[in-house]
Amino acid sequence: MLEPIEPSTERSESENASAPNGSDDALHAPRSERSGRSDTWRREHTDIPDRTFPLNAFHIRESNPDMFCIPPHWHEHLEWIAIAQGRFSVQVGASLRELSAGDCAFVNAAQLHAAFPLEPGSSLHALVFGEALLRNHAIDHTETRYVRPLLEGRLGLRSFYEKETAKRIAPQLLSIVDEYRDAAPGYELLVKASLLAALGLALRESSADREREPSGRDDTGNTEKKASYIRCCCI
Numbered sequence: 362m363l364e365p366i367e368p369s370t371e372r373s374e375s376e377n378a379s380a381p382n383g384s385d386d387a388l389h390a391p392r393s394e395r396s397g398r399s400d401t402w403r404r405e406h407t408d409i410p411d412r413t414f415p416l417n418a419f420h421i422r423e424s425n426p427d428m429f430c431i432p433p434h435w436h437e438h439l440e441w442i443a444i445a446q447g448r449f450s451v452q453v454g455a456s457l458r459e460l461s462a463g464d465c466a467f468v469n470a471a472q473l474h475a476a477f478p479l480e481p482g483s484s485l486h487a488l489v490f491g492e493a494l495l496r497n498h499a500i501d502h503t504e505t506r507y508v509r510p511l512l513e514g515r516l517g518l519r520s521f522y523e524k525e526t527a528k529r530i531a532p533q534l535l536s537i538v539d540e541y542r543d544a545a546p547g548y549e550l551l552v553k554a555s556l557l558a559a560l561g562l563a564l565r566e567s568s569a570d571r572e573r574e575p576s577g578r579d580d581t582g583n584t585e586k587k588a589s590y591i592r593c594c595c596i
Contacts, residue, residue: 405434407489414549415491418541423447423478431487433475440468440489441559442476443534447483451476453520464523465531467563470512486538494556503557507564518560519567526566533559 409415415438423429431442433452442451443465451460452475453468459479460466468474470492476485495508510516522530533555540548540555 403432403434405436407436407438409438409489409491415493416537416541416552417489418538419487419489421476421478421485421487423481423483429478431474431476431485433473435471435473436489437470438489438491439470439495440474440487441534441537442466442468442474443486443488443531443538445484445486445535447481448479449476449483449485450479451521456520458521458523460521460523463531464521464527465534466521467518468520469514469518486534488534488537490556494553495560507560511560516564517567518563522563522566530559530562530566533562 407417409417419428421428421431442460444460444462446462448459448461451458451466452473453466454472454474458466466474476487478484492508492512495512497504497508507516511518519526537552537555540551
């Protein structure tokens with residue numbers, strides 16, 4: 362169980378997530394190709410306090426013995442991971458990367474992910490959110506060119522953003538943490554704006570990767586091997 366950041370306003374009951382597991386590398390395969398998963402991979406029923414605004418923020422700290430890592434799991438929601446202090450070994454799909462303070466990672470829906478601290482004092486923020494916060498009821502360019510293709514796996518997005526590539530994305534994510542925690546009037550608008558800004562900046566950084574690296578099906582054995590490694594570290 363992760364430690365949520367409690368907003369100052371009262372929220373409703375949590376909603377459950379459901380879906381199969383995700384892709385194999387830094388680019389995300391279509392959900393139809395991400396459906397094959399091992400039964401040992403753990404589905405998380407993420408606590409989303411308000412169904413009308415599907416977001417929750419979790420603070421993972423190496424100093425907290427109960428919540429010092431993110432064990433391997435998957436859920437239907439999307440997620441951003443922002444490293445606040447220290448270093449973490451972060452897994453997204455079958456890829457492992459060492460991320461430092463200021464770096465971040467994107468997790469698509471139904472994708473296996475995990476994070477383990479590598480030094481004392483390390484901490485991160487995990488922002489778990491539903492696709493409703495990205496979508497529009499009207500059919501406009503943001504929906505047809507970006508959001509729908511991303512959710513359907515037709516638009517690849519990098520998993521990891523480090524140093525220069527994270528410099529503009531990470532502040533958007535930390536702003537979401539602050540706005541969600543304080544819950545001042547209008548915070549929902551600012552949270553949505555920052556989620557869309559982070560997505561737009563990530564898409565720019567990912568454009569070269571989409572041209573170089575095609576999406577592919579999971580290497581299930583390799584993914585399970587890496588998942589087992591982090592699972593052992595988190596015990």
